[in-house]
Structures are given as structure tokens and as C-alpha cells.
Amino acid sequence: MRVANYGFLLTNLILRDFRVRYRNMSLGVFWSVLNPLVMMAVLTFIFTRIFVAGGIRDFHVFVLCGIIPFNFFAIAWASGTMSVFQNSGLVKRVVLPREIVPLSTVLANCIHFLIQIGLLVTVVLVSGYPVNAYWALLPAVFALEVVFVCGLSLITSALDVYFRDVRYVVESANTVLFWMVPIFYSLAIVPAQFHALYQYNPIAAVVLACRNILIDGMAPPPALLYKLFFVSTLFLTLGLLVYGRLKRRFADYL
Amino acid sequence: MSIVRLESVSKTYSRKVTRQFVKTYLSGRFRPAHQERFYALKQVSLELREGDSLAVLGPNGAGKSTLLSLVAGLSWPDEGRVVVAGRVAALLELGSGFHPDLTGAENVRLNAALLGFSRRRTREKFDEIVEFSGIGEFIAEPLRTYSAGMVMRLAFAVAAAVDPDILLIDEVLAVGDQAFQHKCMRKIQQLKEKGRVLICTSHVMETLRGLCTRAIWLDHGQVRGEGAADELIAAFEAAAGSAPLQ
Numbered sequence: 455m456r457v458a459n460y461g462f463l464l465t466n467l468i469l470r471d472f473r474v475r476y477r478n479m480s481l482g483v484f485w486s487v488l489n490p491l492v493m494m495a496v497l498t499f500i501f502t503r504i505f506v507a508g509g510i511r512d513f514h515v516f517v518l519c520g521i522i523p524f525n526f527f528a529i530a531w532a533s534g535t536m537s538v539f540q541n542s543g544l545v546k547r548v549v550l551p552r553e554i555v556p557l558s559t560v561l562a563n564c565i566h567f568l569i570q571i572g573l574l575v576t577v578v579l580v581s582g583y584p585v586n587a588y589w590a591l592l593p594a595v596f597a598l599e600v601v602f603v604c605g606l607s608l609i610t611s612a613l614d615v616y617f618r619d620v621r622y623v624v625e626s627a628n629t630v631l632f633w634m635v636p637i638f639y640s641l642a643i644v645p646a647q648f649h650a651l652y653q654y655n656p657i658a659a660v661v662l663a664c665r666n667i668l669i670d671g672m673a674p675p676p677a678l679l680y681k682l683f684f685v686s687t688l689f690l691t692l693g694l695l696v697y698g699r700l701k702r703r704f705a706d707y708l
Numbered sequence: 709m710s711i712v713r714l715e716s717v718s719k720t721y722s723r724k725v726t727r728q729f730v731k732t733y734l735s736g737r738f739r740p741a742h743q744e745r746f747y748a749l750k751q752v753s754l755e756l757r758e759g760d761s762l763a764v765l766g767p768n769g770a771g772k773s774t775l776l777s778l779v780a781g782l783s784w785p786d787e788g789r790v791v792v793a794g795r796v797a798a799l800l801e802l803g804s805g806f807h808p809d810l811t812g813a814e815n816v817r818l819n820a821a822l823l824g825f826s827r828r829r830t831r832e833k834f835d836e837i838v839e840f841s842g843i844g845e846f847i848a849e850p851l852r853t854y855s856a857g858m859v860m861r862l863a864f865a866v867a868a869a870v871d872p873d874i875l876l877i878d879e880v881l882a883v884g885d886q887a888f889q890h891k892c893m894r895k896i897q898q899l900k901e902k903g904r905v906l907i908c909t910s911h912v913m914e915t916l917r918g919l920c921t922r923a924i925w926l927d928h929g930q931v932r933g934e935g936a937a938d939e940l941i942a943a944f945e946a947a948a949g950s951a952p953l954q
Binding site for chain 2: 456458459462463465467469470473474477478543546547548549550569657669696703706
């Protein structure tokens with residue numbers, strides 16, 4: 455398939471997911487904004503009134519920098535994992551480059567991610583943090599997160615065809631990661647021996663980089679960005695390899 | 709030049725469909741795995757040239773759909789080789805690329821993209837597809853409001869617009885009404901005249917007689933007969949004990 459046609463197909467699949475999701479809703483895209491705001495309010499209430507985390511200024515901005523990258527990751531990964539199974543009609547009966555199925559599902563989630571990033575930027579500006587030169591790094595940081603989710607979803611969606619347990623593994627992993635990503639605490643309180651665990655976890659790295667740029671007004675440490683780049687591209691490569699091997703027998707197992 | 713060639717192709721499936729990873733893994737450790745496999749297709753060879761039209765005959769479970777999905781490139785053979793030269797359009801199941809919540813028009817664009825159309829080609833062909841389908845103003849309605857016949861008409865209209873080198877049709881023609889079936893026949897006839905290859909299954913022998921010149925008869929995955937469509941269909945009908953239709 456030619457590259458332009460591949461792009462056309464990708465666009466159509468993304469549009470399909472987006473339309474189907476919103477056609478029968480009255481509030482539509484508003485949900486993309488409401489959900490992180492509710493999470494932000496709840497976590498801010500808990501950690502500034504009940505279980506007080508000291509030393510963090512503007513906790514709502516701090517926590518939103520964690521919620522938005524994490525939410526995208528969790529939802530996109532879960533739906534990416536289910537995508538091949540859910541599109542079994544396409545995979546079994548239509549000749550198409552099969553990689554496009556999980557990729558389009560993850561990218562359809564990016565529309566919400568973009569809206570939520572808009573929300574994050576708005577909250578940051580309203581809270582009095584100025585725009586700085588490092589904002590130019592944000593698109594690259596978020597793009598690397600998308601690359602990581604694509605790679606991960608290619609692997610888990612292919613495995614899920616063979617073993618339907620995989621979707622529950624992903625679900626549990628997401629719950630674990632909510633605690634293992636510094637969403638409502640800062641890296642400063644994490645003992646140094648565990649720092650590698652955070653730096654090599656692309657989602658944690660994205661959250662840390664976001665806070666550096668948006669709140670601290672400084673560039674993220676280069677080592678953090680290198681690790682983010684390295685792990686994300688590694689997973690995408692791995693994902694394409696694994697998927698390429700497993701996709702041949704999809705039609706027999708769906 | 710041969711467009712489709714199958715060289716002693718076999719396709720097997722594992723009898724145990726639900727594989728339990730841990731169980732399989734552990735049992736494989738302790739005793740040699742003896743997987744029961746059955747042949748969906750066994751040692752099938754076939755060659756189709758430009759303008760050939762092949763009817764695939766056989767009872768349910770004979771391997772007809774497996775044969776089509778191998779030619780389409782949707783699954784891979786376990787033994788042998790499948791060589792396909794050209795672009796395949798497959799109508800294997802009614803509206804498999806369609807989504808019930810999208811409108812007819814949105815589904816046309818989605819399916820055109822799925823069949824490998826470019827953006828421009830989709831725009832150029834759009835009116836022609838809608839016109840051919842005869843859906844009319846319903847094209848702006850969601851697909852879930854369509855009848856089975858309407859879905860099939862839309863699916864066929866998109867596939868025909870692809871102008872494929874190889875057209876695969878599995879059963880689906882049966883749901884269209886008489887007038888539309890004639891329209892499909894004419895379209896398929898045109899494709900054949902252009903040297904395109906057609907592979908078709910149906911339980912309606914009359915349709916196959918009208919469309920195909922050659923036939924292959926599958927039974928439990930093996931070729932039971934091959935030859936001119938008229939003769940083989942007659943033999944198949946005699947064996948099945950069914951009186952010829954009409």
C-alpha cells in the first residue's frame with residue numbers, strides 16, 4: 455500500500471473511532487475535559503486538606519501535570535490492547551496492513567490527549583505560570599509518550615489475540631502504574647536508589663519533564679530525555695517486530 | 709499469465725481452539741505435546757489465468773472460505789505456496805468493514821480506504837458508488853437502519869469500484885434482490901471481459917452457473933473434482949441429491 459493511501463486509511467479509521475464514540479452523546483468532547491478536572495479536584499482536596507503533602511506549591515497544577523499524561527497512557531494502552539480483538543471483522547475479512555489496527559486506536563485517543571493538553575496549558579497559564587522557551591520541547595515529549603504507547607499496544611494487542619488474559623494483565627499494570635508514576639508526589643521524596651525506576655519509565659519521565667517545563671520553568675535534565683527517547687523507540691521497534699511475527703495467524707485465532 | 713496459483717497448499721487448524729497458556733506450557737514441559745490438528749485444506753493445487761472465473765463447490769466446512777482467505781492473503785498456508793499477482797478485492801462477509809453507527813456515506817469512504825483507495829480516487833468514485841448501489845437518500849442515514857440487502861448493495865458497489873484484478877465473493881450475493889443481482893452479474897461480466905479473475909462461492913447453483921466457467925469441488929478440504937463449471941455443478945448436485953433449481 456502506498457504511503458498516501460495508508461495515511462488516508464489511518465485518517466478514516468481514526469475518524470471512525472472518534473465519530474462512533476461521540477455520535478450518541480449529548481456532552482461529547484466535554485467529557486475529555488471534565489474527567490481530568492474531577493480527578494484534579496479530588497486529588498487536590500485529599501492531598502492538601504486530608505493527607506497533607508508539604509512543600510508543593512499549587513498542588514492542582516502539580517497533580518494535573520501527572521494526571522493528563524497518565525490518563526492518556528492508561529486509556530490508550532487498554533483500548534489499544536483490545537483493538538485487534540474488537541476489530542476482528544476487519545482483521546479476518548479485510549485485506550489491510552494489520553499494524554494499522556492498534557496504531558489507529560492509539561492515535562484516535564490522541565485527539566482527547568490534545569484536548570486535555572489544551573486544558574493543562576490553560577490551567578498553567580491561569581495559575582500565573584508564564585510561557586517559557588522550553589515549552590518548545592513539550593510536543594516532542596508528548597510525541598515520545600505516543601510512540602511508547604504505540605509500541606506497547608502493538609505487543610499487547612497481538613498477544614491478546616492468542617491469550618485473552620492479556621487485557622487483564624494490562625488492567626492490573628495500569629493500576630500499579632498509577633502509584634509508580636509520580637502523579638501526586640514528587641520525585642524528591644523518592645529515595646535515590648529507586649530513581650532509575652522512574653527515569654526508565656517513560657510515563658514517569660513525561661510527567662517529570664512536564665513539571666520541569668511548565669512549573670519550574672527549566673529544561674528537563676538531558677539524561678531524562680535521552681532515556682525517554684531510548685525506551686520509547688525501543689518499544690516501538692520491539693512492538694513492530696513482535697506484531698509482525700504474530701499477525702500471520704490472527705485469522706486463525708479470532 | 710497465471711494470476712492466482714496454489715501449489716499443493718495445506719492449511720491446518722488446532723482442534724483445541726482456546727489455548728490456555730499456562731496449561732499448554734506446563735503440559736508441554738512434562739510430556740511431549742501431541743497437538744491434534746485437522747486439515748481445512750489438504751494438498752490443493754490450482755491455477756487461474758486472466759479472465760478465469762472459478763466456482764468453489766462443497767458442503768459446509770469443506771474449506772471454501774479457507775481457500776478464499778488464503779487467496780486474499782488473510783491467512784497463510786502451513787504447507788505449499790500461494791502466489792497471487794495483482795490486487796484483490798474480497799467480499800467475504802456482509803459488511804465486514806462497515807460500522808452500524810456511521811452513515812452510508814461515511815462507510816463508503818471508510819471502505820474505499822480499506823480497499824486501498826487514495827483520497828482523490830475516493831472523491832472521484834463516490835457518486836458512481838452511491839449511484840450503483842441504488843441506496844438513494846438513505847446514504848445519509850446510519851447503516852444500522854439498512855436492510856441486509858442494502859448493506860450488501862453498498863458493499864458490492866464499493867468493491868466493484870476498486871476494479872480489482874481478482875474479485876473474491878463468498879456467498880454474499882444471495883441477499884440482493886433480483887434486479888440488483890442482475891446488475892451485479894453485468895458488472896462481474898464486464899470485469900471478466902477486462903481479463904479480471906473471479907472466485908466465487910454460493911449455495912445457489914444458478915448464480916454460479918451464470919458467473920463461472922470453471923469449478924472446483926472441495927470435500928473435507930480435499931479436491932474431489934475440477935473442470936468446466938456446468939459439468940461439475942451438475943455432478944455436485946447429483947451427489948448432493950438435490951434437484952437442480954428451477
